[in-house]
Every structure is written in structure tokens, then in C-alpha cells.
Amino acid sequence: MKKRIGILGGTFNPPHLGHLIIANEVLQALQLDEVRFMPNQEPPHKKKDMWISNEDRVKLLQLSIAGHPCFTVETIELERQGRSYTYDTIVLLREREPDVEFYFIIGADMIEYLPKWYRIEELLSMVKFVGVNRPHHSQETEYPIVKVSVPDINISSTLIRTRLSENKSVKYLVLDHVCHFIKERGLYGSK
Template sequence: MTQTVTTNKPVTQVQSQTQTQSKGQRIGILGGTFNPPHIGHLMIADQVFEQLDLDKILFIPDANPPHVDEKGAIAVEHRMEMVRRAIINHRDFDLCLIEAQRGGISYTFDTIRQLKKLHPENQYYFIIGGDMVEYLPKWHKIDELVQMVQFVGVCRKGYEQNSTYPIIWVNMPTTEVSSTWIRQTIQTHGSVRYFVPDLVQQYIDEKGLYLDDCND
């Protein structure tokens, strides 16, 4: 059950408030550790926003990611601030603190259930990379989750556009930039200019982030 969309239009400026949307909106959700947020996150959000003609993209930093190999991300307060700075010039991108405020392990099921309770009139589109689609069967309460939210898969080279779950596929040029590479580069005093927004790099420099280790 797949659908591919291929359009290409531009985007603009921001609010970094959270859950206030008007009635009946189509809301994209980009969740993750954002450790740190980088241009790849912004490119994905922009393309999904435009190609699916959404009203808003919510960036949702997790409190504790539910990974089997537990990641030691830096404090969520730092990650929230970096996301806020990353999207500050995008009117249709918002920072949502729902997982940070809830605390604990950040299961997508709990987040969507909470959002739908707050705004039952909205339609939600959860954005994942094409490489993550094959892991959907392992997600917490996935069979219930797919009844609550529309998954959007961002195509990645080397991964098939195929799933037993209903996925809307979005095509876009891929980039190999990753938060892991950025952290490792910062630790070795390399340049990450243009890989993260200027305001994010300024914050990383001000706080001395990622200099001690390369953990997620």
C-alpha cells in the first residue's frame, strides 16, 4: 500500500511554540533525538511539507529514545534549544515539547495518542527515513499506531519502497550527513559549517557541546 509524490516547491519562516493549531489541519511530525539537528532534517521537513501540502511540521525532540542499544544523548534542554534555533526562520515549522515534558521513554504511540486527544480534528503524518520502514513491525503498538497516523517514508537509495503498512513515499535527493558524523567532526575540531544552521553551530560553540565524547 504505497503512494509516491513528486513535487518541488519552496518554504519560509517560524514559530517555536508547540501544540496550538487551528481546526482541521494536516500536521507533519518529525521526531528524533536531534543530537544535533542538521540540514538533512530541514531538507526532509521542507520536502514533506511541500509535497504533501501540509499546514505545519512539528519537530519533536525525544526525552529518551526507545532504542535497544540505549543512546546517551545530551540533555534534552540543549537539543530543544538547538531545534528552536534551527527552525527559527521557517514560519511553518514548530518546536513541540510534548515528549520532553512527558519524560521517560518516548514511544511514538504515546505521542500520537496525546496529540490526537488534544487535537482530534487534525490529521497527523509521521515522517521516517526509508531505512526505518523495515523496522516498523518492531515499533511499540504498531498495529494500533497505523490506525491513528499516516506514515510518510522519505526514499533513500538502496532501500525498497515497500511495506505491509500504508506508507506515503516522498522522493527527494538524499544526503549522507548525520548527527553522528557531526559529533565526531566537532570532537576532532573539524568544520561542520553548512552542515548545521549557523545559529545551531553558535550554540554548540557557546556551550562546548560534543567535545568530550561522540555518544548519541
């Protein structure tokens, strides 16, 4: 029987409780063996002043998932240079782990963009997409998506960065030890 692994990609700048809840809900709903958090390279549209190093993002993810036996960090996209297309990443993951069935977890905001994804038809033959609900976005699509309902949590990394830069509390938005690391390192303009 093939191992069933979920992939949750994102900038995780920083990772927050919403990310953890989505991963745990999908893990349980689909009875996956593991969920991997996959940070991507710096997107060109992100503001540089609020960007932290890949090393710090990986450390924040490691702190966020510490103690969960089915959560790991997947750094394959950080190991490559240039633009990261999901298609290329899945090709590499399948070459590396041919006996794994991959489930790519996306929010409803990304479901809406599936027609524009690079090599989407080929991608659909290589991975199962798992769509989770997001406030103000539809999960309707012509593509074969496994839908998983998750609690509506309207937390964003942008909100957390803004609060930190304004020296406001992010308690209950990120785990305490994640917040401690952010403040210890002065990330996102925190004091």
C-alpha cells in the same frame, strides 16, 4: 477542513540540514499546514558522553527552524518520563488536538522496522505514515505509507558530533548560528 500536521521525530543530537530538507520536502509535497520537530527522550542505546541536555537540544532545534513560518518544535515526548512509544505520543496528540490530521514522517530505515513497532496496527488507524528515501534502505513495505522522494543527503548527527569532537568544520552541515551556539556552549567536545 482538518489541519494537516507533519511530525518529524528524532534525537536531533544535533539537528542538521538533512532534517530541515526532509521536513521542507514533505511539507511541500503533501501541502501540509505545519511540520513539528519532536525530540525524543534519551534512548538507552546512546552513548552518554555525546548526549546533551533536552534544553540544549530544544534550543538547537529552535535555532534551526527560526524564520520558517511552518516549522515548530513539539516537546510532548520530553514532558513524559520513561520509554516513549509513538503509539502513546499519537494518542496524547490526538486527545489534545482532535481536529488535526497527523502525518508521521519516517526514513526508509524505520519503514523496515514497522512490523516491530509497538501497537503498529492501531497506530496505522490513527496517523498517516510518510516515508522518505534514505541511502542504502528500501521503502518497500506491506503497510500503507505515503512515499515522498527527497534528495539523498547522507548527513548524520553522529558525523557532526565526531567532527566537532575532533575540532573539524561542520559548515554547511548545520546552520551557522546553530554551529555558533554549539561552540559557545562547548557542546560535543567542541572548542
